[in-house]
Amino acid sequence: KEKAEITKEQQAFMKVIVDSYNRHQIPQDVTKKLLQEQYSAEENFILLTEMATSQVQVLVEFTKNIPGFLSLDHEDQIALLKGSAVEAMFLRSAQVLSTKMPNGHTEVLEERIRNSGISEEFMTPMFNFYKSIGKLHMVQEEQALLTAVTILTPDRPFVKDHPAVERLQEPMLEVLRKLCALHHPREPQYFARLLGRLTELRTLNHYHTEMLTSWRMNDQKFTPLLCEIWDVQ
Ligand SMILES: CCOC(=O)[C@H]1CN(C(=O)c2ccc(F)c(F)c2)CC(C)(C)c2c1[nH]c1ccccc21
DSSP states (O other): TTTTSHHHHHHHHHHHHHHHHSOOOHHHHHHHHHHHSSSOHHHHHHHHHHHHHHHHHHHHHHHHTTGGGGGHHHHHHHHHHHHHHHHHHHHHHHHHHHHHOOOHHHHHHHHHHHHHSHHHHHHHHHHHHHHHHHHOOOOOOHHHHHHHHHHOOOSSSTTTTTHHHHHHHHHHHHHHHHHHHHOTTTTTTTTHHHHHHHHHHHHHHHHHHHHHHHHHHHHOOOOOOHHHTTOOO
C-alpha cells in the first residue's frame, strides 16, 4: 500500500519543483509576436533565438531550485546544464505546442516554425516528437518532474560524480512513477511510455547539432548565451 502513496516529504519535494516550474513560464510574449504577424524567415529566426535565450535563463533558475542540485560539484552542475539544455528546450517546446491553444494558433505557430530557415529534414522528427508528447496529455506536475529528471541525467558528457547525480535523480523518478499511477490509473504502462519519450528526446540533440551547422552556413546570428550553451562559433 505505502509503495503507491505519495509521502508527505515527497509532496513537499514535488511542490518545490512544480512551483519553480510554474514560476518560469515560457515567454508568452514571443509566441504572441510569432502569432501576431507574418514575418520573414530572418525575423522568425531572430524571434526563435530570443525565445531560446530566455528559455536558457529560465532553465538555469529552475535547475537551481532542484533540491540538492547546488550541493553538486560545480563543474558537474555546468556539465548537467550544458548536457540537458537542448533537450529541455525541445521538451518545453513540445509542452507549449501541445497545450490547448485557441483554435488555429498551433497551426500558425507550426507554419512560422516551418518558415524560419530550418531545413525540412529536421522538421519531421521535431514535430513527431511534439505530437508524441501531446498524446501523453501530461499534467503539470509530470511536466515539471520530467524536466528535472532530464536535467539530472547522470551520463552526460564530462560529469565526474555520476553516483551523486543518480542520488538526486532517483527520488525524482520515484515521485514521477507515483504521479503517473495517480493521474493515469487506467494506463499501467504510462510511466514507461513517459521515460521512452526521453530516449526520443536524445535523438533531437543530434538533429540540433546538424541544424546549427546548417544555420552556420548562412551565417545566422546567435546570442552569446546560446553560443555558450549550444557550443556554436
Ligand atoms: C521553449 C524555447 O524553445 C525554443 O527556443 C525553440 C522553439 N522551437 C519550436 O519548435 C517552437 C516554436 C514556436 C513556439 F511557439 C514554440 F513553443 C516552440 C524549436 C526550434 C524551432 C528548434 C527553436 C527554438 N529556438 C530556436 C532558435 C533558433 C533556431 C531554432 C529554434
